[in-house]
Amino acid sequence: MNQPRPDEELEHLAAEHALGVLDGAELARARELTLSSPDFARRVHDWQSTIAPIAGEAAGRQPDPSLWPRIEKAVSQISGEGGAVVQLRRQLRLWKGLSLAATAAAATMLFFLALPDGGNGRASSPTAPTPVLVASLSSEQSGTSLSAAYDPADGSLLVTPGLLKGAAGHQHELWIIPEGGEPVAVGLVSPGEPQRLAVQLAIAPHFRGQSTLALSVEPTGGSPTGKPTGPVIASGQLFSI
Amino acid sequence: MNAPVSSRATHDRQMLTAALAKVAAGDRDALREVYDRTAAKLFGLCLRILGDKGEAEDTMQEIYLSVWRRAGSFDPSRASPITWLSVIARSRAIDRLRASGRARATVPIENAAEVSDPAPDALDRLGAAEDSGQLAACIEELEMRQANAIRAAFFGGLTYSELAEQADVPVGTMKSWVRRGLIRLRECFER
Numbered sequence: 001m002n003q004p005r006p007d008e009e010l011e012h013l014a015a016e017h018a019l020g021v022l023d024g025a026e027l028a029r030a031r032e033l034t035l036s037s038p039d040f041a042r043r044v045h046d047w048q049s050t051i052a053p054i055a056g057e058a059a060g061r062q063p064d065p066s067l068w069p070r071i072e073k074a075v076s077q078i079s080g081e082g083g084a085v086v087q088l089r090r091q092l093r094l095w096k097g098l099s100l101a102a103t104a105a106a107a108t109m110l111f112f113l114a115l116p117d118g119g120n121g122r123a124s125s126p127t128a129p130t131p132v133l134v135a136s137l138s139s140e141q142s143g144t145s146l147s148a149a150y151d152p153a154d155g156s157l158l159v160t161p162g163l164l165k166g167a168a169g170h171q172h173e174l175w176i177i178p179e180g181g182e183p184v185a186v187g188l189v190s191p192g193e194p195q196r197l198a199v200q201l202a203i204a205p206h207f208r209g210q211s212t213l214a215l216s217v218e219p220t221g222g223s224p225t226g227k228p229t230g231p232v233i234a235s236g237q238l239f240s241i
Numbered sequence: 242m243n244a245p246v247s248s249r250a251t252h253d254r255q256m257l258t259a260a261l262a263k264v265a266a267g268d269r270d271a272l273r274e275v276y277d278r279t280a281a282k283l284f285g286l287c288l289r290i291l292g293d294k295g296e297a298e299d300t301m302q303e304i305y306l307s308v309w310r311r312a313g314s315f316d317p318s319r320a321s322p323i324t325w326l327s328v329i330a331r332s333r334a335i336d337r338l339r340a341s342g343r344a345r346a347t348v349p350i351e352n353a354a355e356v357s358d359p360a361p362d363a364l365d366r367l368g369a370a371e372d373s374g375q376l377a378a379c380i381e382e383l384e385m386r387q388a389n390a391i392r393a394a395f396f397g398g399l400t401y402s403e404l405a406e407q408a409d410v411p412v413g414t415m416k417s418w419v420r421r422g423l424i425r426l427r428e429c430f431e432r
Contacts, residue, residue, distance in 0.1 A: 015423045016401075016416075019391065020335060023400040049320045050427050052327040054395045056376045058289035060281040067284075067298055068276060071305045075269060078306065179314050180332065210314050237310065 014040060018047035028226065031182055036202050135213045137236040144215065144234040146189070148174070150199065150207045157186065157197040157207075164191040164215075170230070173222050176203060177212040177235075183228055189215065209240045253278070257322040258315075265313035272309055279323065283330045290334040290396050300337050304330050335398040379429035387422030390415060 010033075016022050017030035033040040132152070138145040145162040157174075164172060172190075174197070175183035184206060187197040199207060216223070217230035257278055263271030283304060287297035307329050315325050380388050390408065393399050399407070405415040 012420050015427075016419065019394050019419070019423065020398060021394045021401045021404065021419060023402060045319070047423075047427075048328045049324050050430060051391075051395065051423070052320075052324040052331070053376050053430065054380075054391070055282070055286045055327040055331060057380070057392070058282075058285045058396070060285040061288055062281045063284040063298060063301060067280070067301060068273070070298070071276065071302050072269070072273075074302055074306055075272065075309050078309070079267075179311050180329065210311055 010040060011043060014043035015047045018044050019051060031226075034181070035184060035206075038205075133207055133209065133238045133240055135236040135238045137213055137215055137234040139234040146215065146234065148213055148236075150238070152204070152207065155199045155201065155204055157199050158194060159189050159197060160194040161189060161191050164189070166191045167217070169220060170217050171220050171222065172215050172233075173218040173228070175214045175216065175228055176206045177214060178206045178208075179210050181206070183214060185223065185226060186213075188218075188222055207238065209238055211238045212236065213238060254321055254323070258317045261308075261312045261315050261322055264309060265315070272305065275308060275312075275326075276305060279326055282323070283326060286327065286330050287334045290331065290398070291338055296337060296341070297334075300330075300334050303333050303337075307333065331395070338398045375430070379426055382429055383422050383425055384418070387418045387425070390418050391422050391426070394419065 013022075013026070013030050013033070016026070017034070022030055030040075030044075034044055035041075133150040135148045136145070137148065144164055146164055147160045147162065149158045150156070151158070159174065171188050174186040174189050176186050177183045184203050186199060186203065189195065189197075212235055214228070214232050214235035216228040216232045218228070219230075223229050257275065260271045260274040260278070264275060280301070284297060284301055287300045287304075288294065291297050291300065304326075308326065311329075315322065320328075383391070386408070390404050393404055393407070401412050401415055401419070404419070405412040408415060
């Protein structure tokens, strides 16, 4: 049999996480390691690729011809006229051109980003801007909207709630969801004023283009489990500007 | 290794990789190409996991929307395109299965071992490890109980405790089956 290696346990955990058989404390540990250890995250990724061929056991089956038009329509909705993404891209063009004619929220955000941070004295210079990431979170169903801008220079996330209603006994929690990954808590968001959240170093690598920000309703103090437990009321993708 | 099949697989993989690059640039026709090249395989996977045509179709929509949004993150140096797509598809389908609370009922272990027809899909040739002959041979090398447990987890979204309950063995026993099975599977795919 194989000689036990010092990292054998980690390798097992990565394999099990990729297969999805963990629960309870082991699942929590695997999620935490995925975030804190790039080596572990790489192992999980490799194991996902390793076991992916098992999918080949499922017999191939052509879907109904009606499926593609459905998908095409859905793609149009997220990228077409009036879609959130297009609206956001328009906003981004405006921001890039330093036009302040965008929404009030956008203008507020530029203002905040350009201001030197009183806490640590770091600032995004208006003449040589650090690439920032922005997301527009919205949901027609919940009537929620908020904007977020992440400044990698100082790891701050500026959140501007547009329409966000408070509710007794509940708070709103913001999550970052890396592509193909699990939601990771960023912090609590209050209704009202723009606020600056300090993004923890361990989760900063998740702040990149294509990651998704999502807002969920949680008990006061935030999710007790480390994962969203309440409904997700708004979400949006991060874009680099 | 069969050279003509291999070079055709390489060609298919390159075409799909190129199409994904165009999708990343916002080319909707390229998304259609990705769909045409992969829909049969991924729909088969969704059906196997979800066991319901409507649910599988809804999941397909989510999968290709994900592809549309995330194609830019595909790194051909780390995985073959069909591997990348399979990981997305399985993850979406398992999420849906778990959300519906049907994870136990849908794929009993005894049914999980069903042998599927070869897919009529060109994508079965993509990537050495995806070669269906090699896959079958590698699964064949596992003990039946190891293979069944891994299939039930892969297609049924079952956790250790659920797998152990279904097979009526202690969780520790199930863990050692799955771990040994996964390590052997990897050794076999890497040969």
